Amino acid sequence: MSVEKKKSKGIKNRDNMGWLFIAPFLIVFLTFSIYPVLRTLYLSFTDYSGFNQPTWTGLTNYKRVFTDKLLWEAFGNTIKIWGINIILQLGVAFLLTIVFSDIKYKMRGLSVFRALFYLPNLIACTSVAFLFKTLLDWKFGSVNQILTGLGITDTAVDWLGTPVLLRTVVGVIGAWMWFGNSFIMLMAGVQGINGDYFEAAAIDGAGRWTIFGKITLPLLRPIMLYVAITSLIGGLQIFDIPYLVSLGNQKMTRSVNTAVMHLYNMAFKNRQIGYAGAIAFILFFIIAICSIGIYFAMYAKKEDD
Amino acid sequence: MKAKKLTALALAGVMVLSMAGCGNSNADSSTASNNNAASDSNASSGSTAADNSTASDGSTPSSSTGEKLVVWTLADDLKQFAARYTEQTGVDIEINVVAPADYSTKLTSALGAKSSEVDIIVGEPQMLGNFFEAGFFADLSALDAEAKEQIVEYVYEAGKDDAGVLRALSYQVTPGAIIYRRDLAQEIFGTDDPDEMSKKFKDFDTILQTAEEVKAAGYRIFSDSGNLRWYANAGSAWVVDGVLQVSDAKLGYMDAAVKLYQDELVAFAPEWSAAWYASMAGELPLDAGWSDLAELEGAEMTQVFSYSLPSWGALIVRDNANDNKGNFGICSGPCSYFGGGTFIGVNTYSEHQETAADFVRFCTLNEDTAQWWLETSNGDVVSNKAVLDANQDYENPSFGNQKTYEFYLEEANNIDYSVVTKYDDSIGNFWGASIEAIQKGEMTKEEAIEDFYMQVETTFPEITVIK
Numbered sequence: 001m002s003v004e005k006k007k008s009k010g011i012k013n014r015d016n017m018g019w020l021f022i023a024p025f026l027i028v029f030l031t032f033s034i035y036p037v038l039r040t041l042y043l044s045f046t047d048y049s050g051f052n053q054p055t056w057t058g059l060t061n062y063k064r065v066f067t068d069k070l071l072w073e074a075f076g077n078t079i080k081i082w083g084i085n086i087i088l089q090l091g092v093a094f095l096l097t098i099v100f101s102d103i104k105y106k107m108r109g110l111s112v113f114r115a116l117f118y119l120p121n122l123i124a125c126t127s128v129a130f131l132f133k134t135l136l137d138w139k140f141g142s143v144n145q146i147l148t149g150l151g152i153t154d155t156a157v158d159w160l161g162t163p164v165l166l167r168t169v170v171g172v173i174g175a176w177m178w179f180g181n182s183f184i185m186l187m188a189g190v191q192g193i194n195g196d197y198f199e200a201a202a203i204d205g206a207g208r209w210t211i212f213g214k215i216t217l218p219l220l221r222p223i224m225l226y227v228a229i230t231s232l233i234g235g236l237q238i239f240d241i242p243y244l245v246s247l248g249n250q251k252m253t254r255s256v257n258t259a260v261m262h263l264y265n266m267a268f269k270n271r272q273i274g275y276a277g278a279i280a281f282i283l284f285f286i287i288a289i290c291s292i293g294i295y296f297a298m299y300a301k302k303e304d305d
Numbered sequence: 306m307k308a309k310k311l312t313a314l315a316l317a318g319v320m321v322l323s324m325a326g327c328g329n330s331n332a333d334s335s336t337a338s339n340n341n342a343a344s345d346s347n348a349s350s351g352s353t354a355a356d357n358s359t360a361s362d363g364s365t366p367s368s369s370t371g372e373k374l375v376v377w378t379l380a381d382d383l384k385q386f387a388a389r390y391t392e393q394t395g396v397d398i399e400i401n402v403v404a405p406a407d408y409s410t411k412l413t414s415a416l417g418a419k420s421s422e423v424d425i426i427v428g429e430p431q432m433l434g435n436f437f438e439a440g441f442f443a444d445l446s447a448l449d450a451e452a453k454e455q456i457v458e459y460v461y462e463a464g465k466d467d468a469g470v471l472r473a474l475s476y477q478v479t480p481g482a483i484i485y486r487r488d489l490a491q492e493i494f495g496t497d498d499p500d501e502m503s504k505k506f507k508d509f510d511t512i513l514q515t516a517e518e519v520k521a522a523g524y525r526i527f528s529d530s531g532n533l534r535w536y537a538n539a540g541s542a543w544v545v546d547g548v549l550q551v552s553d554a555k556l557g558y559m560d561a562a563v564k565l566y567q568d569e570l571v572a573f574a575p576e577w578s579a580a581w582y583a584s585m586a587g588e589l590p591l592d593a594g595w596s597d598l599a600e601l602e603g604a605e606m607t608q609v610f611s612y613s614l615p616s617w618g619a620l621i622v623r624d625n626a627n628d629n630k631g632n633f634g635i636c637s638g639p640c641s642y643f644g645g646g647t648f649i650g651v652n653t654y655s656e657h658q659e660t661a662a663d664f665v666r667f668c669t670l671n672e673d674t675a676q677w678w679l680e681t682s683n684g685d686v687v688s689n690k691a692v693l694d695a696n697q698d699y700e701n702p703s704f705g706n707q708k709t710y711e712f713y714l715e716e717a718n719n720i721d722y723s724v725v726t727k728y729d730d731s732i733g734n735f736w737g738a739s740i741e742a743i744q745k746g747e748m749t750k751e752e753a754i755e756d757f758y759m760q761v762e763t764t765f766p767e768i769t770v771i772k
Contacts, residue, residue, distance in 0.1 A: 068763050
């Protein structure tokens with residue numbers, strides 16, 4: 001009896017040891033992730049400015065979100081930038097995946113290209129923004145000098161001073177930074193597909209496009225879902241590049257003002273932290289709904305097959 | 306194999322080192338900043354207080370009370386004040402200069418947690434409202450009577466909270482002016498007399514007329530149309546009793562800024578650009594924008610006739626004037642205004658309230674200090690009325706022997722602090738963006754004003770907008 005008791009106690013103790021092992025992560029996670037989220041939720045129902053004692057204002061901030069014309073303008077900008085970004089980013093990544101996964105092309109040096117394509121992602125955003133600002137300068141940027149030098153345009157293009165062009169530029173920068181990332185994931189997905197399928201299809205006489213459409217794409221669906229959802233989340237939260245390329249220019253700041261930039265300005269420039277909290281939660285719900293939407297869209301397709 | 310092992314070892318070493326670096330970084334940086342601050346205050350006390358520099362090493366008690374004040378400030382000025390204070394009282398002072406962009410955040414997080422690690426805190430006028438509301442600045446009512454008597458009125462007003470309690474004071478005033486080129490004035494108008502020049506800048510219409518005359522002579526009135534922004538508050542505040550005011554002065558500023566831009570009456574060199582600095586010494590390329598001057602060889606050249614800047618800006622013009630030094634004059638614009646200035650106060654949670662208040666008093670309400678600072682800073686305009694009075698007859702060689710302290714005292718006395726609101730920065734930016742949209746022909750005046758109303762309404766729901 002006593003031996004049994006001792007044994008079970010020993011096991012119990014060992015069970016509890018688990019908590020000890022996850023404690024470092026758990027403490028950091030609770031302190032730096034969960035607490036700030038809950039605190040933001042609380043503040044979003046108050047009039048907190050960072051300086052005053054927060055007073056409960058109920059749903060006032062949430063009601064204001066729906067009448068904030070600047071926020072919806074910013075949301076529109078976000079969608080426009082994200083649209084350009086995602087089409088280019090996934091388009092280029094897919095194209096490269098097709099080229100590199102084709103057994104007939106037998107492309108060499110995949111690991112070298114993978115590293116090269118991923119490189120832009122390693123450069124700090126500040127440097128990327130500065131690099132493009134320099135390249136695209138209206139008067140002295142290399143891009144304009146090449147364009148006018150080759151006679152493609154007569155006059156210099158004001159890339160950074162025309163709202164539509166600046167939004168496009170921001171979208172293209174995003175795509176340039178992230179296409180390598182998407183490519184790596186898609187390529188990993190392709191490499192995870194059993195080579196027998198391709199071989200069998202090739203023996204049966206299937207062409208390149210048939211193989212891609214009937215084998216590669218359907219089997220890539222889980223990875224595509226992952227890529228689509230992560231780029232949606234990243235895209236709707238875009239902040240650093242538009243903030244940096246338009247820094248110091250009030251007018252251009254507004255033309256690439258994204259939802260998160262609006263949130264930042266409300267919290268730290270206009271000191272309306274409570275309201276910024278409400279924007280953050282609305283943004284969270286929008287992103288959550290879009291993600292669920294994508295998930296179901298993709299799985300509904302699967303059932304059709 | 307050996308190489309692999311070595312690499313692994315090296316990588317592990319790097320990781321350990323970097324982690325050790327992380328762990329210690331706080332302690333390291335704080336001691337480092339302490340050391341820096343200590344050495345700074347030693348360096349600045351330097352020749353004047355050689356005996357004190359040993360005291361502040363900490364080996365011997367540095368003062369009779371053994372107290373030490375910690376200051377968080379925005380600019381280097383207070384280092385010199387601190388050295389002088391230490392020299393006179395023996396109280397040791399540690400100065401930490403914080404970048405303006407980080408100051409609010411640093412102060413908010415420290416004082417939000419009721420920290421007593423800092424004794425003296427500062428703020429620029431636009432930050433003060435929030436800091437007062439948060440209760441960071443201790444009550445300085447004990448100094449109120451002295452301040453009211455000694456300090457230029459607008460500074461005294463700016464240092465009071467909504468309830469009228471004095472919480473901060475400044476050792477300087479920053480009244481603005483038009484700084485103009487005397488030689489060009491002679492050439493264009495046949496006179497360089499400041500009173501005559503003030504007439505050329507008396508309102509927006511006259512400024513436009515002057516701009517035409519200056520352009521006809523081959524020069525430009527301003528570096529860019531932003532020079533007019535200081536006068537947006539002429540006559541009325543942006544917000545009165547919670548209602549947005551788009552007064553005639555504001556519309557006048559808008560029209561004038563658009564005309565200056567569209568008729569190319571300015572040189573298109575923004576403030577702080579290389580061309581702007583270059584213009585103070587002579588010629589600059591037209592339409593330089595933010596470009597490097599070396600890239601603009603062969604461009605059409607011009608000269609800038611005048612600058613609208615607060616008193617610290619006059620020192621920038623003076624220090625970049627090179628051969629033009631002594632060739633500038635100072636006159637009034639459409640209204641008196643001020644820009645910036647460092648206000649000093651005591652941290653509510655400081656454990657050295659009395660000593661800290663004494664330091665504020667020393668910096669702001671002491672005539673000897675004010676006279677000393679006026680000489681040491683080589684041109685800063687102090688807030689002490691008596692000292693400005695005493696220096697009224699000083700003829701400033703950098704400005705054609707003009708009596709600059711007399712001029713600034715009068716401008717400072719004319720500043721109407723009641724037109725300053727906490728919204729000025731944001732609303733001023735919205736108005737500036739609307740002006741830019743009209744200048745570049747992207748919006749009509751009506752559209753731009755409509756858009757301005759929308760921005761104010763959505764950003765500050767508490768402000769009523771009557772269209």
